[in-house]
Amino acid sequence: MVKFALKITAKLENATDLQPAGGADNGLPYLFKLQCTTCQAVSDNICLSTSDPSSTTYKCKGCNAQGSASLVIGYGQPVTKSGQYATLMHINCDGFEPEDFTFSGDWACRSVVDGKYHEFQFTDGKFKKEEDQIKMIISNLEATFVVDRT
Numbered sequence: 001m002v003k004f005a006l007k008i009t010a011k012l013e014n015a016t017d018l019q020p021a022g023g024a025d026n027g028l029p030y031l032f033k034l035q036c037t038t039c040q041a042v043s044d045n046i047c048l049s050t051s052d053p054s055s056t057t058y059k060c061k062g063c064n065a066q067g068s069a070s071l072v073i074g075y076g077q078p079v080t081k082s083g084q085y086a087t088l089m090h091i092n093c094d095g096f097e098p099e100d101f102t103f104s105g106d107w108a109c110r111s112v113v114d115g116k117y118h119e120f121q122f123t124d125g126k127f128k129k130e131e132d133q134i135k136m137i138i139s140n141l142e143a144t145f146v147v148d149r150t
């Protein structure tokens with residue numbers, strides 16, 4: 001089994017503390033693909049939930065190898081600075097490597113103007129809010145899976 005850390009970053013304009021609404025461990029659907037370590041075939045999107053982080057078994061479409069993936073909660077950190085990578089989730093994988101995370105579900109960030117949290121959903125990989133004094137833009141979403149050797 002290999003431990004992976006899912007790290008995310010974004011361009012934050014007038015915003016800080018980007019994270020899933022309610023925190024990384026609170027019900028966000030974690031959508032990503034699995035690449036088979038035997039034949040390199042890539043799966044369709046799979047969806048894991050923090051409400052049921054137990055190990056889920058998968059079978060490769062290419063070579064029928066069996067493996068599993070599970071979320072490991074308790075590692076999520078908000079993105080506080082533009083361009084800074086923050087850990088969102090740890091994922092244990094056996095026989096597969098995770099890739100191609102999709103940003104979905106409800107997210108939140110804090111305005112640097114009023115200090116309040118705003119909840120939103122990404123549209124076309126972006127979030128933009130402009131009303132009164134509050135102008136926030138979150139763009140350039142990126143996610144990467146790195147092997148966690150700790």
Ligand SMILES: [Zn+2]
Nearest residue numbers: 036039060063
């Ligand atoms: Zn395979």
